[in-house]
Amino acid sequence: MHWSTDRRGFLKTAGASLAAAAALPRFAWAAEGTTLRLRVMSDFQVLDPFGIIGELDDIIPRCTNVTLVRLGDMREGNQWRPWAAEKIEWLDDTRLAFTLRDGLKWTGDFGPVTAADVKFSFERIAGSDSAWAYQFEKLKEVEVIDDRNGVIHLTEPFAPFLIIALPYYGGHIVSQKAVEAAGGSYTTEIPAQCGPYLFDTWEQNQKVTLKANPDWTGEKPAFERVEFYIVTDDQAAQLAYEADAYDFTRVAVGAAAQLKGAMPDGAALIEAPGTRYAWLTINMNAEPLKDIRVRQAIQHAYDGQAVLDGAYDGLVARSTGVVPPTSGYARAQNLIARDVEKAKALLAEAGSEALELNLYALTDGTSQTIAQIIQANLAEAGITINIQPVEDAAYWALGDKTAGESYKSVELVLMNFAGGIDPTENLVWFRPDQIGIYNWSFFDNAEFEGLYQASTTEQDTEKRRAMFNKMEDLMEQSGGFIFICFEPYLALHDADLVPVILADGHPDPVAFRKA
Amino acid sequence: MSFVVDPALPARRGIGRALLADPMGLAGLVIVVTFVAMALLAPWIAPYDPIALDVKAKFLTPSAAHWAGTDHLGRDLLSRIIWGARLALGIAITSVGIAGVIGLVLGLVAGYGPRWLDSGLVLVFDSLSSLPMIFFALAVITVLGPGTLTLILVIVLVSFPAYARLIRTQTLTLAGADYILAERAMGARPGRIIFRHLLPNVVGPLVILICMDIPVVIMLEAGLSYLNLGVKPPSPSWGNILAEGYTSLRQAPHVVIVAGVPLVLATLGFTFLGEGLRDVLDPRGAGRRWA
Secondary structure (H helix, E strand, O other): OOOOOOOHHHHHHHHHHHHHHHHHOOHHHOOOEEEEEEEEEEOOOOOOOOOOHHHHHHHHEEEEHHOOOOEEEEEHOOOOOOHHHHHHHHEEEEEEEEEEEEEOOOOOOOOOOOOHHHHHHOOOOOOOOOOHHHHOOEEEEEOOOOOOOEEEEEEEOOOOHHHEEEEEEOHHOOOOOHHOOOOOOOOOOOOOOOOOOEEEEEEEEOEEEEEEEEOOOOOOOOEEEEEEEEOOOOOHHHHHHOOOOOOOEEEEEEHHHHHHOOOOOOOOOOOOEOOOOOEEEOOOOHHHHHHHHHHHHHHHOOOOOHHHHHHOOOOOOOOOOOOOOOOOOOOOOOOOOOOOOHHHHHHHHHHOOOOOOEEEEEOOOOHHHHHHHHHHHHHHOOOEEEEEEEEEHHHHOOHHHHHHHHHOOOOOOEEOOOOOOOHHHHHHOOOOOHEOOEEOOOOOHHHHHHHHHHHHOOOOOOHHHHHHHHHHHHHHHHOOOEEEEEOOEEEEEEEEEEEEOOOOOOEEEHHHHEE | OOOOOOOOOOHHHOOOOOOOOOOHHHHHHHHHHHHHHHHHHHHHHHOOOOOOOOHHOOOOOOOOOOOOOOOOOOOEEHHHHHHHHHHHHHHHHHHHHHHHHHHHHHHHHHHHOOOOHHHHHEEEEEEOOOOHHHHHHHHHHHHHHHOOOHHHHHHHHHHHHEEEEHHHHHHHHHHHHHHHHHHHHOOOHHHHHHHHHHHHHHHHHHHHHHHHHHHHHHHHHHHHOOOOOOOOOOOOOOHHHHHHOOOOOOHHHHHHHHHHHHHHHHHHHHHHHHHHHHHHOHHHHHHHHHH
């Protein structure tokens, strides 16, 4: 048989073949090399579970490290399931026994994941100055039975331990040998990994890539690679999504109406009650704010409805605290209502009529919109607000005592935190020991602390609700807080993708599936 | 009383007439005068308070009530644009004005002063000029914090070396001219030579350069404000309006358009005017046009 072709013929044939291949639905994923592309808002800073801070800091360890249990999608009730643990069960109220799955192996010849690693991972955080020490506050010790078996001992009964401590943040297991060899902690280079993915490449402030771990013996993830694209701006992120730059992105609340009217082809919208709570921090340690009448004047001058209408398109209601309404433990209402005349009177009484304050807010559109509305609200009472837009990294240093003395004098800060499942996970940040860490209001209340401790062991739902409500009353009465809302969760994703969003509002790439 | 007739002075006669005869220069003049009038009359011609919020009325499209529509906080965009002109021109004219005066003085001193002083000043001019403008601006803003005064300081610092170098070069050229040498030979004091002969002859090119720089400064202010590094909210800087409009580009494209049009027009206006002035004041250009 004689077969011949020329350059034009070859190109025609090749072009037709590629077009046909691309048209096959099953090849759509193959065309992207089974890569999952996610947009995140900011770069990571620390990957050591001891010191992780935000979004990507926690998402990467979800892929490169294991936890004893893993949570399901927040929209499906945050159901937990064993993950690194083959079996995990309460022996009694204070003893939790676990058996690690066989075949979990660290990279870099650090051997298998052992119960000793679990002990090391948890006990290094418990009682430390890590932000995640609260997760292990009730931890007495981890008893190592053998390589794969151990028992977690608690100081007192604490039923939420399993969902608070184990699934994320400080619950990620690290290799004792590798971490000790690295000097006891690490930042951006994980000394030993054991997860469905391995850290592959990092283009600072641009992109992070993970690749499948060939030694992973657990359930295979649906994608060979995961790429995180760092795009701070929501508008740019949405445009890039529509240009097929990635498969999943959160979008701004303000985009909801437009998206519902005209969804991009092949996209689906997630719209769910969020667990991320927003509030205004009023630092009662800052000189102009030491007088409670001044703080209360700010609370009275605040127009909650204007913020909701202006920044959230009226999609959410005003929050009454940091406990989400979906938990069943939220307060019925705030104590302080808008009253500009009262605000003026309080300022006059305090001798602070010509008050001028700095309000720090992140540079994203929603934060800046809220800041400007607050600026206008407070101007009605005679308070001049200077808005100070701050980039992500500088923002988190504002209230950090390790970053200098400025945490003592920062005045107003617009804040929002990823929430948890149990109300204690949201209230923990306002305890006295969090001053200079995440309690930027300098809120230091012994009754609050007592109620917090009691709420962790109280089993009765009604009693717990009363405790949480009282704690939020104390927060508001201190003048250190103005509760704004629980931000709605909005995300765009390819319709042929099944995303999994954890309770903190961040995705779990390992659990993403193809539809 | 003048000892010697300055040969450059007669060329300056008829500048206004020449500028009006140039369509591009005329267009630039009209645009610039319009913006200046808008800036000066802002309190009287702006239909609304530019920072008054009405969140229920956000993203209104242009209508009889709001000729340019409203922004994401329900603020009247026309009022913000009008007040924005005051801010943009105020910053631009103030900063290049200060930079121009500094450049003029230092340029004359360098060009007509002793050699050692000239060398020192040139070193300063070159050092400042070698800094990339945007990075230098970002560094200064990082240290001092964003704000209008910081912005003016940044623009002054990045602009004056170019003006000073221009004036120095002009001064060096003129200082060797016959009529200046004649003045010196007849015992004229340096002050007289500088103010009577050098200054009038070097100011023309400086005015052109400043005029050409104003749109650059307007864009720099808008750019830095867009990045949250310039004028602080709620001041109606065109850059702020653009940045806020950008976050709602899909919902309300009119915000970005409304903020973009004056920026483009002001840039064009000052550029046209600067080019018109250059054609008029540049001796070579003058020769061409007035032949």
